[in-house]
Amino acid sequence: MYKGPWTAEEDKKLINFILNNGQCCWRAVPKLAGLLRCGKSCRLRWTNYLRPDLKRGLLSEYEEQMVIDLHSQLGNRWSKIASHLPGRTDNEIKNHWNTHIKKKLKKMGIDPITHKPISTATDQPQLKPQQQLQHQKEQEQTQQQTSPTDSTSEIDQNKEPETSLQSSSINEALEEDKGMTSPFDPMELINGFCTDEVPLIEPDEILVPCAPSSSTSSSSSSSSNSSNLFQDLQFPDLEWPCDYNNSIGLWSDDFSTWNLLINDDGDREQIVDPSLSQCPRMGLDQESWAYSLL
DNA sequence: AATGTGCCCAACCGCCATACA
């Protein structure tokens, strides 16, 4: 059983398999896909790196602020936080928090755990670390008691006085979430994903970072020669069986989306998301996706 | 140029929740 970084070859196998068969029982995936990995490893690789709806690159200012606000309300529940940031994974957010945001907040004199000013001799009596932990646990317990399953109402009910810049946008996001929790969400039926955990992304929102025009490899782990990966990938016929469509969930239920996204002549259409401003992104086409991965 | 140091992030690990027989 292999461990360590994934190779381009392994990625290729996994992508091929998922695209052709959808996400089924992860335990069976390595065997069926011809991989010497455990199912868990395959799932992680797919969800954290290979999924075509992932955004790559640094979080924008807006996203960062969202993370800070959501963290102040949810704590280290990275998957919940990630569910409010389309195209971002819990792992990515967790890493970004630990490497960037934590330091940033500390620099600003804010405790990244409590989200309150660190030096508060005159403010309120400062809790000792152990007391803070206890306090946190109590808070968590209260949250669980109030609403064990519904994270959004949980947030609302336990919300601290608004101190953040972006709280309105957070609330909008949370409100949207409420809207999605209707007992009969058609998208949830269509999509393989549970909308509670994974943000719904409209077909025209499936974005990947710009592929470098020189087609040099942009990513880190899979460094081996991969420029021909796209050619090697056996993308499935667009007329997938319904089962695939239901299970994979990554693509629109409407396959015409592909036609919109993939230009016949291979040109890439630039789409700039104004809210996420930082880097121009492109509508997903197969080639750019493959480029962006490798 | 060689070495040391710190940072970043993909991947792993262990635990927990849920489904099912």
Added chain:
DNA sequence: CTGTATGGCGGTTGGGCACAT
């Protein structure tokens, strides 16, 4: 009710890289 399989989550690790000395 119990045991097992599976998937998901959060914490941690370690390899690779950039920069400093």
